[in-house]
Amino acid sequence: MDFSLLLVVAVAITGLIWLADRLWWRRGRLARLAAVEAEAQEPVEGGARERLLKEPWPVDYARSFFPVLLVVLVVRSFLVEPFQIPSGSMRPTLEVGDFILVNKYAYGLRLPVTHTRVVELGEPQRGDVMVFRFPSEPSVNFIKRVVGLPGDRVRYEGKQLYINGEAVPKALLEEGPAAAPRELLLEERLGERGHLIYNNPQDPGPQVREVVVPEGHYFTVGDNRDHSNDSRYWGFVPEENIVGRAFAVWMHWDGGLPSFTSVRRIQ
Incomplete structure (x- = not known):
């Protein structure tokens, strides 16, 4: 098993999911919130707002793991790698x-x-x-x-x-x-x-x-x-x-x- 390959794939997948959310999916959630607020003619607060802006679980995991995996990839590939x-x-x-x-x-x-x-x-x-x-x-x-x-x-x-x-x-x-x-x-x-x-x-x-x-x-x-x-x-x-x-x-x-x-x- 090539750990470097797995790490590169993991960074690519989590990075693409995070990027897609920043460019498109998050805008969709904000648009839905704006539509609900326009219909209600008042700001949506509390749990209802959180539900409308809640990230899908793949986005949540990608946002959490992408920076960590990226740092590990950079350090392991270009700086220091452990071996037994x-x-x-x-x-x-x-x-x-x-x-x-x-x-x-x-x-x-x-x-x-x-x-x-x-x-x-x-x-x-x-x-x-x-x-x-x-x-x-x-x-x-x-x-x-x-x-x-x-x-x-x-x-x-x-x-x-x-x-x-x-x-x-x-x-x-x-x-x-x-x-x-x-x-x-x-x-x-x-x-x-x-x-x-x-x-x-x-x-x-x-x-x-x-x-x-x-x-x-x-x-x-x-x-x-x-x-x-x-x-x-x-x-x-x-x-x-x-x-x-x-x-x-x-x-x-x-x-x-x-x-x-x-x-x-x-x-």
Whole structure:
């Protein structure tokens, strides 16, 4: 189910009903009131006046919901959209059950439903945590870290990421952390930006010979390197599939009571 499409349809229907009432139907109610007053030769007051001017229930609902739906559509389409993390592919940066906020204008303004970029404001940067529509199934949203920009040469061998022939620095922080006893916790640095990743020493993981990222595309990987379905398996993310940049965790919910103790910025 495409929530954006439903929202656009709801805004269109409520907006048209509200507009039709302002342009035509309300005038009809006022004309009926004026006719009754002319016949009675006195103003109509109280309950009788309210009955004559009473809006039909579709108009009443449209007038109430249209501004609310319009604000939600604008905010969700052009400013910020919430998402829930359904898998562990971005651990330890993001945990299953994290609710995140995604900046919808960081990479340009896009129309809802069609996803056409109408205003260019920026491009993904190496190290960004990006939400995008899965290339082979656009109805499904993925979240991964951008490591390869258009024109970059990317290689992944022996659990080491290489960008343009240089190994991306990483340092071991802990072996078998409590949150993931079978993993190695490392800090990886893409330029000046550092972030945490997991590597499983028992899993050889995928091997990717050097590939060149095409223009208008991006190479993405999960921080949970040996448990992530990402560009190492299915290729590049087209620019038109981009949704936005994830920038904050605002709530965590694992089925019990929602928790706000893990509110944080996404590195």
